[in-house]
Amino acid sequence: MKNKAYIFYLILIVSALALMAVIMKGRTVEILDHVNFEQEPKVAENHSPQRIVSLAPNITEILFELGLGERVVAVSSDSDWPVEAKQKKKVGSFWQPNIESILAAKPDLIVSLINERQNSVGQSLKNSGYDVLSLKLEKLEELFPAIEKTGLKTNSSKEAKELIERIENELAGIQKKLGNCEKVKVLWSIQNEPLRVVGRKTFINDIIELAGGVNAIGFTIQQYPPISSEQVIACSADVIVQPVSAKEIAEKQQNVAMAFWSKWPNLPAVKNKRIHLIDADISHRLGPRFVMGVEIVARILHPERFEGKGQ
Numbered sequence: 553m554k555n556k557a558y559i560f561y562l563i564l565i566v567s568a569l570a571l572m573a574v575i576m577k578g579r580t581v582e583i584l585d586h587v588n589f590e591q592e593p594k595v596a597e598n599h600s601p602q603r604i605v606s607l608a609p610n611i612t613e614i615l616f617e618l619g620l621g622e623r624v625v626a627v628s629s630d631s632d633w634p635v636e637a638k639q640k641k642k643v644g645s646f647w648q649p650n651i652e653s654i655l656a657a658k659p660d661l662i663v664s665l666i667n668e669r670q671n672s673v674g675q676s677l678k679n680s681g682y683d684v685l686s687l688k689l690e691k692l693e694e695l696f697p698a699i700e701k702t703g704l705k706t707n708s709s710k711e712a713k714e715l716i717e718r719i720e721n722e723l724a725g726i727q728k729k730l731g732n733c734e735k736v737k738v739l740w741s742i743q744n745e746p747l748r749v750v751g752r753k754t755f756i757n758d759i760i761e762l763a764g765g766v767n768a769i770g771f772t773i774q775q776y777p778p779i780s781s782e783q784v785i786a787c788s789a790d791v792i793v794q795p796v797s798a799k800e801i802a803e804k805q806q807n808v809a810m811a812f813w814s815k816w817p818n819l820p821a822v823k824n825k826r827i828h829l830i831d832a833d834i835s836h837r838l839g840p841r842f843v844m845g846v847e848i849v850a851r852i853l854h855p856e857r858f859e860g861k862g863q
Contacts, residue, residue, distance in 0.1 A: 600707040601661035601683070607649050607673070608665045610689060610839030612637050614702055615663065617840040618711045626657040633833065633841070649673045663702065665689055689838050692758040695719075699840075715840060722843045723762065726850055729857045730764040736853040738765040739789035739821065742836075744812050748778045755838050763849035764857075765791070784816050791853055792821040795832035805829055828852045 605626045606612040612631035615624050621634075626641040628649065641657060644650030647669055654662060654673075659682065664674040666688045678684045685705045687698040696716050703712025738760050740750035750756045751772040760767055768787035769779065779787075794809055806829060813822050821827060830852075835845040851858050 601659075601705075603657065603659045603661070604706070605643060605654055605657050605659040605662045606631060607643065607654075607663065607670055608646050608689075609633070609833070610837045611663045611665065611687065611702075613837070613839040613841060614699055614715075615706075617715050618699075618703060618706065618708045620706055620708060623706075625659065626653070646670075651676065659683075661685060661705065663687065663705075690755070692755045692838070692842075695838055695842065719840065719843050723846065726762070726843070726847055730850060730854060731857070733764045733854050733857060735764060735766040737768040737788060737790045737820075738793060738849075738853065739768045739784070739787055739791070740793045740795075742776055742795065744794070744809075746778055747784070748776050751775050751777050755842075756835065759835060759842070759845050759849055762846045763853055765849070765853045781816070784819065789819060789821045790824075790826065792819075792827045793835075793849065793852065794827065794829050795835050796829050798831045798833060801829045801831065826852075 600623075602623050603625045604615060604620060604623050606615055606624060607628050609628060609631040612624065612627045613633055615621065616634050616637065621636055624637070624640060626643045627637055629642040629645045631637045631640070641653070643653040643657060646665075649664075649670060651673060654677065661683050662674070662677055663685045664670045664687070666674075666686045667690070671686075674684045674686050685701065687701060688694045689698050696719075699712050699716055700709070703709040740756060740760065742748055742750060749769055750760075750767065751769060751774060752767050753772075754775050757767050768789040769777070769783070792813060796805060806827075809827050809829060810825070813819070813827055816822055830845075830848055834841050834848065
């Protein structure tokens with residue numbers, strides 16, 4: 553008798569649990585029906601951050617080009633363009649952002665790069681509840697998406713579209729002038745002692761190609777490989793490009809560069825004195841002035857295709 557009663561209560565309990573599971577399943581389905589897992593959260597159309605902090609010079613340039621300069625309250629210490637950016641409060645360097653300085657700026661939006669230097673800082677700020685926009689900006693094809701994302705986040709999509717169209721039109725104008733020009737072999741040095749150059753898996757290589765040139769260095773594992781004296785001779789570069797800070801582009805620096813490369817007198821670029829110093833901030837920053845870098849290099853490689861002379 554006791555066994556029958558036990559079985560009866562056991563069946564009753566199991567039935568109750570089964571009924572509860574059905575009810576909860578229905579509730580779960582009902583709740584999930586209102587959640588969209590496929591789309592990213594959209595920024596409200598009236599979302600316009602008023603206190604923006606930039607953690608990289610190319611991000612600063614994008615923000616100013618979008619007309620957001622007045623809303624930028626602080627920038628990285630190496631943000632020196634446009635001129636107005638120099639007057640902004642500094643929050644550490646691109647290499648080492650200062651979290652205390654960032655927080656002191658009371659930002660409602662922080663824009664950083666996705667890289668090993670800034671990822672940890674960005675994540676810490678996110679964990680603390682700050683709005684952080686992280687951008688990937690290492691390859692040329694990532695420039696336009698970065699501009700679009702910045703425009704969307706700051707309610708400046710119209711300005712972002714106009715900036716992209718302007719860059720595209722300027723690039724198209726350069727390509728039209730170059731036409732089917734003969735490719736010039738370029739050796740792009742980023743460091744002379746020890747000698748280190750630009751490889752092909754870089755956005756600077758894109759500058760070379762868009763300017764009507766070809767990288768004199770073949771495919772390498774490293775993006776910026778060191779090269780030997782033998783490799784310099786073997787590359788047979790027609791032109792050598794050496795970026796320096798703008799204030800160093802002077803006759804004295806040109807003479808120093810010529811003296812360094814004179815160790816390879818039979819190299820076509822040396823023999824024909826085609827060694828050029830250019831502004832590193834323009835050529836090494838993947839930002840809105842990227843197209844300026846392309847034109848500068850195009851004028852160096854193919855001066856005959858332009859009205860003015862190359863730098």
